[in-house]
Amino acid sequence: MSSRKFRILIIDDEESIRDGCGQILTRKGYHIESAGDGIRGFEMASGGSYDLILLDIRLPGMDGLEILRRLKNGGRNATPVIIITGFGTVELAVKAMRSGARDVLTKPFSSAELTKAVKNALNIEVPPQGEETLSLLIGNSEYMRELKDTVRRIALTESTVLITGESGTGKELVAQTLHSLSRRRDNPFIPVDCSSLVETLMESELFGHVKGAFSGATESREGRFQMADRGTLLLDEISNININVQAKLLRVIQEQEVPCVGASRLEKVDVRLVAATNKDLRAEVEGGRFREDLFYRISVVPIHIKPLREHKGDILTISSYYLDFFRKKHESSVRRLSEEVKKSLVSYNWPGNIRELRNTMERLCVLCDKETVDLSDILYYGQNEGAKAPVVDSFSGRITLVDVEKEHIEKALRHFGYKIGKTARFLGIDRKTLRTKIKNYGIELEKEAGEL
Numbered sequence: 001m002s003s004r005k006f007r008i009l010i011i012d013d014e015e016s017i018r019d020g021c022g023q024i025l026t027r028k029g030y031h032i033e034s035a036g037d038g039i040r041g042f043e044m045a046s047g048g049s050y051d052l053i054l055l056d057i058r059l060p061g062m063d064g065l066e067i068l069r070r071l072k073n074g075g076r077n078a079t080p081v082i083i084i085t086g087f088g089t090v091e092l093a094v095k096a097m098r099s100g101a102r103d104v105l106t107k108p109f110s111s112a113e114l115t116k117a118v119k120n121a122l123n124i125e126v127p128p129q130g131e132e133t134l135s136l137l138i139g140n141s142e143y144m145r146e147l148k149d150t151v152r153r154i155a156l157t158e159s160t161v162l163i164t165g166e167s168g169t170g171k172e173l174v175a176q177t178l179h180s181l182s183r184r185r186d187n188p189f190i191p192v193d194c195s196s197l198v199e200t201l202m203e204s205e206l207f208g209h210v211k212g213a214f215s216g217a218t219e220s221r222e223g224r225f226q227m228a229d230r231g232t233l234l235l236d237e238i239s240n241i242n243i244n245v246q247a248k249l250l251r252v253i254q255e256q257e258v259p260c261v262g263a264s265r266l267e268k269v270d271v272r273l274v275a276a277t278n279k280d281l282r283a284e285v286e287g288g289r290f291r292e293d294l295f296y297r298i299s300v301v302p303i304h305i306k307p308l309r310e311h312k313g314d315i316l317t318i319s320s321y322y323l324d325f326f327r328k329k330h331e332s333s334v335r336r337l338s339e340e341v342k343k344s345l346v347s348y349n350w351p352g353n354i355r356e357l358r359n360t361m362e363r364l365c366v367l368c369d370k371e372t373v374d375l376s377d378i379l380y381y382g383q384n385e386g387a388k389a390p391v392v393d394s395f396s397g398r399i400t401l402v403d404v405e406k407e408h409i410e411k412a413l414r415h416f417g418y419k420i421g422k423t424a425r426f427l428g429i430d431r432k433t434l435r436t437k438i439k440n441y442g443i444e445l446e447k448e449a450g451e452l
Contacts, residue, residue, distance in 0.1 A: 005031045008031065009041070011034070011055045012034070018034040028115055038064070039061035041062075045071055052121050054081075056083075057096065064084075072100035081096075082105055083104045085104060094302060106300050110255070136173060136177060155180075158272055160297065160300045163175060163303045164305070165304060165305030167355070168308075170355075171276040178232070179272075184232055192206070192224045193236050194240040195240045204261050207260055208261065208267075209262050229270055233271045234274045235274070236277075237279075239277045239281060243289065282295070333371055412427055413443070
């Protein structure tokens with residue numbers, strides 16, 4: 001920190017917040033001034049030369065959002081602003097971030113959380129290669145531009161983020177991008193698929209355990225929180241964490257202390273948490289399956305990712321990106337998509353979203369043996385029968401959906417040396433389903449090589 005005293009303005013109508021924050025920050029060497037209402041706070045912020053403003057959203061006279069908008073209007077005031085918010089104002093906090101706030105602190109916050117947020121705001125450094133990192137979020141629609149801008153803003157904060165969206169929309173990619181653009185980018189990014197954690201070992205997986213903590217614990221082991229120390233931890237499908245572990249998770253988030261299983265002491269960690277889910281967590285709360293206090297703690301800054309069918313303008317851009325990627329990876333002869341194929345891709349509903357589109361492009365590059373992909377080369381493996389799109393020229397009627405699927409299966413079997421297991425995984429179906437289709441279509445397994 002510079003040797004000069006940084007000047008910080010606290011605008012909050014709660015005297016306890018003003019006094020508490022003032023005492024903590026004064027002990028850290030900052031010069032503190034405060035205001036208890038919005039009008040006085042705006043006057044001081046406009047007239048004074050402050051290095052940082054701590055701003056409550058709910059204020060008498062003039063609310064915090066209006067103060068923020070006036071300060072940031074036209075870019076005249078570059079002073080960083082940290083929003084102070086309660087559990088009930090999450091949506092307003094998101095608006096504040098979009099209006100130019102630097103960070104969000106959710107009441108009640110600890111002195112450590114306050115000092116870290118202040119230090120980060122006063123030592124702003126923009127990570128390099130930001131546009132290059134954001135380019136991994138493929139698409140040029142207005143929605144994608146807004147999403148990239150939101151990610152760019154949130155990445156520089158220490159706020160806990162909740163990413164919601166259907167399966168396959170790219171929630172983990174957004175989390176990785178947040179980490180790559182943050183000050184923690186040189187430290188670990190640890191993704192955890194909570195749906196794959198065994199319930200009886202969930203606590204150990206997240207928080208670690210010491211040798212002998214339970215039957216089978218033959219050695220001490222770090223949990224995911226310890227692995228992510230000083231970095232970012234993604235808890236994907238967080239709704240799958242059982243209700244008992246949720247209580248301990250809440251305390252870890254609040255105190256940044258991990259209860260390692262079998263240990264007598266809590267272990268300090270410094271982790272930025274990003275949570276993701278394809279479920280409606282509010283409904284999970286109402287159903288008693290997810291703690292309400294944990295929901296509010298993890299949803300300080302929510303990001304909702306739209307399904308692909310709601311931003312169809314990006315489908316061809318994403319298709320082109322993955323077609324180019326996989327043709328190089330598989331040394332494919334494919335070079336382009338026909339106009340009919342492009343229309344088919346845009347008209348399809350994409351129940352599996354970007355993950356399904358990515359897999360479709362990879363299948364094309366593996367199975368298609370000509371430069372231009374036509375309708376007979378396309379086969380959609382959607383999540384339900386209602387997701388089908390036209391894959392055949394309806395005017396000629398020369399080829400049926402059965403013919404298309406049979407040809408794809410035959411090509412995939414040849415490519416993988418007639419190995420049932422590998423072919424089934426590639427096609428996104430199980431072995432039993434593949435064998436049934438082979439039998440129904442009368443496909444001969446000339447070189448069957450077992451179940452690999």
